[in-house]
Amino acid sequence: MAHVSLPHDAKAGPTKPEVRAVLASKLALGPSDHFVEVGSCTGAVTVEAARRAGEVTALERKPERLEVTEKNLAANDTEADVTLREAEAPEGLPADADALFLGGSRNYEAVLDHAAETGIDRVVMNVSRLEVAGAATQAFRDRDLLEEVLQFQVSHGYELAGATSFDSENPVYMLVGSASEAVAADGGRPAESQGGDR
Template identity: 80%
Template structure:
């Protein structure tokens, strides 16, 4: 599968390729799925989801970031039917989504409420801040959709004085929800 090209900058860090790989694996997207990317920013998750799912809705509240999503979508080959909406979630969220990616922490409780009310099967929320991760885990648990929590950190190697050292990225807390979740084991 082709790499995601992100020639346009949204003044925010896109979800790193390694994080996207795990995110998409947890969303378990298929060709008949409708997935929603809440807080699309650069469009990186939208693009990768559109290569797996039949339909994608990207929601972004900032017009300049929405424009970046659209430009980056145009720079990549995708097969899915993609809709891009300027809205602050939960406004603009479709009623028929199978899977939901929450990339931002604004209004996430209302987004989760919408997901529960509309029977979204799979939800993944990625968080970089520990306090938000704690609140998100509790919000998933309260809605009885908490399936698992994954914490990981990506490091990339670089040359340092003729040897390899590593530059670590911030840890990512991935909260995974499912409609039929049995909770953490």
């Protein structure tokens, strides 16, 4: 897997490489998928998705961060058709997405409403605050989206007095779900009609 280059700073921490690896496995993006990211910030997830999906739409409400996303995207080799939108979700969300990632908690309930209404097949949200994780888990449940909740923490080794010690990152809660079965049951587009290799 090629390294993601992030030469430009968005004044916010990107989703860490180890978290992106788990995220990639949960999203399972394929060349026919349309992936949507809410809150692109540095563009780290956008770059990873643009190496796997056929189409990527990245939303960012802050113009300076969207500019950083664009610059970091240009610094990497990607093949997808990428659209960057300055918008605050749910405004600007496409109706034909196969997979959606929420990197932050702003307006997440309205974004989840959109996911449920349009039958997005894979929905993943990362949360770092315990209280938000609890509320977001309930929001996933209320919309019949929730499939699993993960909590994980990564520690990086460093040398200390000739031996190895570890610095730990903040824990991450990852909520994983799908709206495709619920929408298919209600007469919407069936899960098998959506893109991606599942």
